[in-house]
Structure formats: C-alpha cells, structure tokens
Amino acid sequence: MKREIPILITLIFGVFMIVQFFIPHPAVNDIANRLQNWAIIVIAFSYVLGSANILRINGELVYRRGPGWLYKLVLVIAFFMMVIPGMFLGIGEGTWTNDRLFTNTYIPLASTMYASLAFFIASAAFRAFRVRTWQASVLALTAVIVMLGRIPISHMIWHDLPNVVDWVMNVPNAVAQRGILIGAALGAIATGLKVILGIERSYLGRE
Amino acid sequence: MAHSTLQKLEKLDRRWVFLAMALAVAAPLFFKIGLAPKTTPPVKEFYDYIEALPPGSRVLCSFDYDPGSKAELDPMCISVLEHLMDKGHKPVVITLWSTAPALIERNVNLICRDKYGKQYGTDYVYLGLKEGREAVMVAMGKSIRATFPVDFYGTPVEQIPLMNGVENYEQFQALINVSAGYPGTKEYVQYVTTRFAIPLLSGASAVSVPEYSAYYQSGQLKGLLTGITGAAEYEALLGKPGLALIAMDGQTMGHFVIIAFILFGNIVYFFLRREKARG
Numbered sequence: 001m002k003r004e005i006p007i008l009i010t011l012i013f014g015v016f017m018i019v020q021f022f023i024p025h026p027a028v029n030d031i032a033n034r035l036q037n038w039a040i041i042v043i044a045f046s047y048v049l050g051s052a053n054i055l056r057i058n059g060e061l062v063y064r065r066g067p068g069w070l071y072k073l074v075l076v077i078a079f080f081m082m083v084i085p086g087m088f089l090g091i092g093e094g095t096w097t098n099d100r101l102f103t104n105t106y107i108p109l110a111s112t113m114y115a116s117l118a119f120f121i122a123s124a125a126f127r128a129f130r131v132r133t134w135q136a137s138v139l140a141l142t143a144v145i146v147m148l149g150r151i152p153i154s155h156m157i158w159h160d161l162p163n164v165v166d167w168v169m170n171v172p173n174a175v176a177q178r179g180i181l182i183g184a185a186l187g188a189i190a191t192g193l194k195v196i197l198g199i200e201r202s203y204l205g206r207e
Numbered sequence: 208m209a210h211s212t213l214q215k216l217e218k219l220d221r222r223w224v225f226l227a228m229a230l231a232v233a234a235p236l237f238f239k240i241g242l243a244p245k246t247t248p249p250v251k252e253f254y255d256y257i258e259a260l261p262p263g264s265r266v267l268c269s270f271d272y273d274p275g276s277k278a279e280l281d282p283m284c285i286s287v288l289e290h291l292m293d294k295g296h297k298p299v300v301i302t303l304w305s306t307a308p309a310l311i312e313r314n315v316n317l318i319c320r321d322k323y324g325k326q327y328g329t330d331y332v333y334l335g336l337k338e339g340r341e342a343v344m345v346a347m348g349k350s351i352r353a354t355f356p357v358d359f360y361g362t363p364v365e366q367i368p369l370m371n372g373v374e375n376y377e378q379f380q381a382l383i384n385v386s387a388g389y390p391g392t393k394e395y396v397q398y399v400t401t402r403f404a405i406p407l408l409s410g411a412s413a414v415s416v417p418e419y420s421a422y423y424q425s426g427q428l429k430g431l432l433t434g435i436t437g438a439a440e441y442e443a444l445l446g447k448p449g450l451a452l453i454a455m456d457g458q459t460m461g462h463f464v465i466i467a468f469i470l471f472g473n474i475v476y477f478f479l480r481r482e483k484a485r486g
Binding site: 033040043103107132144148153 | 219224225227228229232240243244245248273274275276277305306310312313316337338339340342343345346349350353354359360413416417418420421424436439455458459461462464465466468469470473476
C-alpha cells in the first residue's frame with residue numbers, strides 16, 4: 001500500500017489536471033486553482049526541507065571533522081547569517097540584510113563567479129576550436145562569425161556581416177532549436193504519461 | 208619554427224590567456240571606444256511595441272534573474288522601466304527567482320521613485336517574489352490577487368489603487384520578462400502566452416537567446432533583447448546611454464581576444480601538423 005496509494009493519488013490528480021483544461025466550468029476551475037495553490041505551497045515548503053537537509057548534511061560533516069569541514073562550517077555560518085537577520089530585520093531596502101549581506105557581499109561574489117566565465121571561455125576556445133575535421137571547421141568558423149557579428153563594429157568589418165549573423169541565428173540555429181524543443185516536449189509528454197499511469201516510479205524513491 | 212617551441216605554444220599556460228582577457232576587458236576603462244551597435248529587428252520590435260501601447264497601460268513585468276546575471280540583465284531591466292515611465296505606463300513588477308527580490312526592488316525604486324518621482328501604488332507596484340515557478344505563472348492566469356495577496360512590503364493588494372480591477376493577465380496590455388533562465392521566457396511562452404493570450408516581450412541573457420529565437424520567429428514573442436548587446440541597442444533607441452553601451456567596449460575587446468586565441472591556436476596546430484607530417 002505504501003506504493004499503491006501514492007500511484008493512485010498521482011493518477012487521479014494527473015488525469016484531473018489534464019481533463020480540467022478542456023472543461024471551462026467554474027466548479028472544475030475552482031478545484032484546479034486550489035490544486036495549483038497546493039503545488040505552490042509544496043514547492044515553497046521544499047525550500048524549508050532543502051535548508052534542513054543542507055544543515056543536517058553539512059552540520060554532521062563539521063561535527064565529525066570530515067573532509068573539507070572548514071568549508072562546510074563557513075556554509076553553515078553563512079546560512080545562519082543570512083536567514084536570522086533576514087527573518088527578524090527584513091530584506092527590504094535599507095535593512096542590514098539587504099545592504100551589508102546581499103548588496104555588499106553576495107552580489108559581488110556571485111558577479112565575480114559569473115564574470116570568471118569569460119576567462120575560462122577564452123581558454124577553452126583556444127584549446128577546443130581546432131579545425132581537426134570539417135565539422136570542427138564549420139563550428140569554429142560559425143563561432144568567429146557570430147562573435148564578430150555581435151560587436152558594434154561588425155558592419156565596419158563587412159557591411160553584410162550583421163545580416164550573415166542574423167541568417168545563422170534565424171535559419172540553421174532556429175531549425176535545430178525547434179527540433180530540440182519539439183523533441184523535448186514529446187519527451188515531457190511521454191514522461192508525464194508514464195508518471196500518471198504509474199509506469200515511471202522513480203519519484204517514489206527506492207523499494 | 209622549432210618543434211619544441213610549437214609544442215610549448217600549443218600547451219600555452221592558461222594564465223597567459225587569462226591575462227590577455229583581463230587586459231582586454233579592462234582597457235576600455237582607460238580608452239573609450241564608445242560605439243553603439245546597429246539596431247536589430249527583434250530589438251526594434253520590442254521598442255515599437257511599448258511605444259505603441261496606449262498611455263497609462265498596465266504592464267506586468269517579471270524580472271527573473273540573480274546577482275550572477277546582474278551585469279548583463281540589470282541594464283535591460285533599468286531601460287525597460289525607464290521606457291515604461293517615459294510613456295506613462297504603469298508597471299506591476301514581480302519576480303519568480305528567490306535571489307532577485309532585493310535586486311529588483313533597488314531598480315524599481317531607483318527608476319520609478321527616485322528618477323521619475325512616481326507614486327507607489329498608483330503609478331507602479333512591486334509585488335515581490337512568489338516561489339512556485341510554472342505553478343505561479345498558471346495561477347496568475349486564474350487570479351493574481353490569490354497568488355500575490357500582499358505586495359513586497361506586506362500591503363494587501365486590495366489597498367493598492369493600481370491593482371483595482373486586476374484579476375488575471377487579461378487586465379494587462381503586455382507582459383515583459385527579463386530572464387536569465389529557468390523559470391523565465393520559455394516557461395512564460397509554454398504556460399502563459401498561448402493559454403491566456405497576453406503579448407509577451409522578452410529580454411534574456413545571450414546564452415538563452417538561441418533557444419528563444421524560435422519563439423520570436425513564430426510570433427510568440429513580440430520582441431526580443433539579446434544580452435548586453437540587445438540592452439545596448441535598446442538604450443541607443445531610447446536615447447539614454449547607460450551601463451549596456453558602456454559595457455559594449457569591454458565586450459568588443461573580449462570577443463577580439465577570443466577570436467585571436469582561436470586563430471592563434473589553429474595556426475600553431477597547422478604548423479605542428481606540418482612538422483609531424485615531415486617527420
């Protein structure tokens with residue numbers, strides 16, 4: 001019963017959410033709204049669960065002096081430093097949490113992490129874009145054209161370069177993206193049906 | 208060229224690459240190039256759509272990005288708010304990213320309150336964050352009041368004049384999404400535009416745009432801003448040079464460095480292969 005009841009709940013609610021889409025009746029809409037609000041509450045609660053999990057795993061490692069425990073300790077301290085002032089002092093403009101912790105600490109750290117990508121991309125481009133095969137040549141050439149076409153002086157290099165880049169983005173790129181999107185959508189439908197019908201049960205965890 | 212030299216160049220220490228990139232992106236701080244990019248059709252259409260809205264239109268703005276994408280998307284968010292303020296539109300701002308609320312609040316206050324001196328609650332509203340991703344998008348289609356019962360500051364939406372008569376997406380003339388990924392433009396197209404018939408305009412980080420260009424072509428997006436370049440084009444159209452136009456110099460130099468390293472890597476590879484073929 002531990003597995004059958006969740007599968008039955010999934011089946012009933014899954015089928016209902018599909019069917020309600022085709023029944024524009026206020027009573028059906030009302031139930032669907034209620035279920036969607038439940039979903040929002042469950043997702044919000046997953047943050048609480050996630051936080052508790054982070055604390056449990058990292059706290060245990062710190063307590064046991066496990067590998068990299070000092071970093072885990074920093075994580076646990078940073079966690080409480082953000083959560084406790086945020087809960088009691090608020091997170092709006094002018095609060096200590098916002099100004100000191102978020103604006104002056106978290107934003108520069110996150111921006112630095114993201115900005116460092118530029119350096120790794122340059123290094124990776126140097127090593128990866130070797131024209132070893134004709135496919136690699138097409139990839140490298142396209143990369144160079146798109147990069148040149150995306151800078152303000154592209155039309156000075158060649159007046160038609162921005163148009164070439166537009167063609168690359170609007171024709172070969174869009175065609176490939178559509179294929180991926182349609183494939184992914186069909187995959188999502190298939191997975192959804194498998195979950196609703198109880199064929200796919202990995203969300204229930206191990207036996 | 209000696210074989211050993213070529214081998215050394217092929218395995219060039221990555222720190223040289225980092226140094227070259229650092230110098231390239233830092234150079235514009237001292238030597239300004241100051242070039243504006245050519246306006247592309249997706250940006251022009253984005254701009255024209257906002258221009259064509261009747262004055263005083265209520266526009267739902269979903270700004271969904273984190274501090275990591277701030278450098279790329281903040282200029283876009285600021286320009287969008289400025290454009291809306293210039294035209295007398297009334298933005299209702301939300302975010303679906305848990306790390307965004309403080310970032311967005313700062314931009315909203317900076318533009319709407321400080322720069323344009325607009326009245327909170329009458330001319331603009333900031334509803335803040337609602338966690339729940341696609342579920343929130345769909346729930347707003349049924350009832351925005353139920354999804355966001357209070358604004359960012361805890362004021363019930365019933366007490367906010369701009370929210371009078373707002374029930375769902377139908378009371379908005381457009382939806383503008385500035386997005387760094389999931390949940391963002393893709394989910395708004397999939398869950399909102401087709402189902403609730405609200406025109407969607409998108410500004411996205413450059414890495415996401417190849418995926419979104421299919422939606423732009425199909426007409427599901429009424430306009431599309433691509434990364435910092437799109438933001439710079441938009442700033443140029445608005446006639447308000449800002450952070451994006453400044454950043455274009457750094458981006459130009461950065462692109463040149465990457466291209467130079469691709470060419471350099473291939474020249475070394477070519478000579479090395481020729482040496483190997485000669486034995």
